[in-house]
Amino acid sequence: MNKTVGFIGTGVMGKSMAGHLMNAGYPVVVYNRTKAKAEDLLDAGAVWKETPAEVAKAADVIITIVGYPSDVEAVYLKDDGILANAKPGSYAIDMTTSSPMLAKKLYEEGKKKNVHVLDAPVSGGDVGAKNGTLTIMAGGAEADFNEIKPILDVMGGNVIRQGEAGAGQHTKMCNQIAIASNMMGVAEAIVYAEQAGLDPERVLDSIGSGAAGSWSLSNLAPRMIKGDFEPGFYIKHFIKDMNIAIESAEAMGMNTPGLTLAKSLYDQLSEQGHDDKGTQAIYLLLKGNNN
Known part of the structure; x- marks a missing residue:
């Protein structure tokens, strides 16, 4: 049973x-x-x-x-x-x-x-x-x-x-640290493609299967291009995760420059009222800074 x-x-x-x-x-x-x-x-x-x-x-x-x-x-x-x-x-x-x-x-x-x-x-x-x-x-x-x-x-x-207990959460922190810097790169790449007058979807066809490939590039970059910022994962929860990762890293005496920069950008999105959007909304911040 x-x-x-x-x-x-x-x-x-x-x-x-x-x-x-x-x-x-x-x-x-x-x-x-x-x-x-x-x-x-x-x-x-x-x-x-x-x-x-x-x-x-x-x-x-x-x-x-x-x-x-x-x-x-x-x-x-x-x-x-x-x-x-x-x-x-x-x-x-x-x-x-x-x-x-x-x-x-x-x-x-x-x-x-x-x-x-x-x-x-x-x-x-x-x-x-x-x-x-x-x-x-x-x-x-x-x-x-x-x-x-x-x-x-x-x-x-x-x-x-x-x-043992806690190892799952430590592994998730590794995951979030990797995603934090990756999300900045994905959004910057899409904004760059648009600023250069390229078709961003066509750019994805090239770079998505190369060395730049990642889950975020394949799954979230298309949402950025379409203007779909509905949450697969909330910004407010990602900020929570980054706070935990930074605190855990500091407890081990470790510096996390990429994570710290990413958190500062997502904090700006939060201050602009985007807490309930998906993490791909970092595109809005970078796009706005380049208009």
Whole structure:
């Protein structure tokens, strides 16, 4: 019999991820701060729960993908949260991009309650979530990872355990650091093509399959060209991730000049009111600076 999966956070990413689990035959119970964002899942057969505590009591495996580390902490550590209410022996997988130190704390607190906690942030954006091809970077005990890997495989096409608790979050920081500088380069390339009087789509046909190729170039540059700045990943959440990465790097005594510059540009976008646009909206800033 399939384990009952609790899913907390049914936004841009979580909605599709939970849908894949339902399609794979897992009974799914859901909670989201805004119930309307879960309506499609409820119509498809998911069961609504009024609180994270109710989800934890009903599920064998609890998955969370919420906004900020403060949200993660609240969902897991409050009296009406997961760890105080989960069944002994159950599994909790935080797929939010969050702090490596918090991931370690949740793992240790889970051990006290006989709840197996893993951190498993994702990459691939809304496209990866919809297609079930997310990259999933996991941290936690190897036996726990092996137990829940079939569930992760339903949502992801590249599922790798990186090490003990916190290792998944550290790996996601590597991912975000690489993306931060890459996004600047992608946007600059498109603006340059336009300023030079080139057809940017034709330029993409040439450079997308060469040494400049990247996921962002292939998936987000076309959105820039079309003026589509809807979020596959929110700017406000990317800024959150960059803050975590900078803090984690500073704790290791490491300088991150590319990341720091990228964050300064995204901070400008945030100040201009673009928090809820997708990360590809960095194009608007660079385009505006070159008009």
